[in-house]
Amino acid sequence: MSLHDLEKSFQDKIDKEIKIEPKDWMPEAYRKTNLRQISQHAHSEIVGMLPEGNWITRAPSLKRKVILIAKVQDEAGHGLYLYSAAETLGSSRDQMIADLHSGKAKYSSIFNYPTLTWADMGAVGWLVDGAAILNQVMLCRTSYGPYARAMVRICKEESFHQRQGFESLMVLSKGTQAQRDMCQDAINRWWWPSLMMFGPTDSESTNSDQSIKWKIKRKTNDELRQQFVDMIVEQVKILGMTLPDPDLKWNEERQHYDFGNINWEEFWNVVKGNGPCNKQRLAARNKAHDEGAWVRAAALAYAEKRKNKLKNKAA
């Protein structure tokens, strides 16, 4: 088959909603796009453990501590599912980790913001996981089989993340004035970065809709962002809190909420490495990896030794 025929039958499969599996023929650009997206997604899960890990030792009760540990552990699992999916596209785990640690690979910029108070744990679960879920629900139907399967597993686990966050904010919202202030402050700080999680507006993306044509994504950044705004505006009422946007207003004609302008300069600044915690996050990852090196080496040496023992016994 010629390259042209291969590409055509590939697109036919996509159009018919047939999933692409690792050993199937695929255009090089499809492989690369998926590899980049899945590995960045994996990195986001892993780096995403850091802002929350920050509060495990300081959780206000044993109940909140076990919940937080369970959530952070889930995120580690999400990272693993995704790295495994990315490996099917021909990269190695070590290479991906090295790219993350050198700063070559990217992860979601939201995790470069600091978690300053306990209320941030609630706001992160509700807003950050909430935004991630919208993206991930869509990705359950992505065209690359291993990515879609990882997403299905992840989505099953994510719902608890968002719910525990909201519930924790609900407790604060019914607490003392100081607790309510802390709750509102956390919402104020996380609202705009959460909106940025969906990426630049569609009009900024002048290229063709290849990712949509290949059904890697099925919704645009703006569609997902609007969905998120509409959802959160209703939910925040239950908390009796507000969102820090004076332009937030129901638009009868669009049947959606209008919202204010996002500070894209800030977004790009954080993407480029100048966010409040970029250096801290990478340093923490590198430290953990370097300090774990002897454990990895020891486990391998032990496995090797046992294998040899078995061999000698057999001989």
Next chain:
Amino acid sequence: MNIQIRKFYYGDIPEDTAQVGSNHSTTNENAWPLWEVFIRSKQGLDHKHAGSLHAADAAMAIENARDVYTRRQEGVSIWVIESKHVHASNPDDAEMFYEPASDKIYRHPTFYDLPDELKHM
């Protein structure tokens, strides 16, 4: 074919605007092998492929599989097998491989037209 990739940013930050750090290459010599994980969700059911992970040996693979794939009682039994031992059919051969079954409709019970009076069959 000149394909333009639309830039999607959540979990897909483009390379051109991303800051690029030093690219130290790594060797794979010291990597733990890859394992495929199969989980029996309930006594009486088959083990089903759940995913994969890296581990130094089988015991560690089972322990890690427990931690990663059964945190919510998804399983009562785990199998692990080193991925390199899995042999698979070739997707390119799919037509030749599976096509012959498609015209053997007599292998299905619905092929046989029987009177309505016939019960329990």
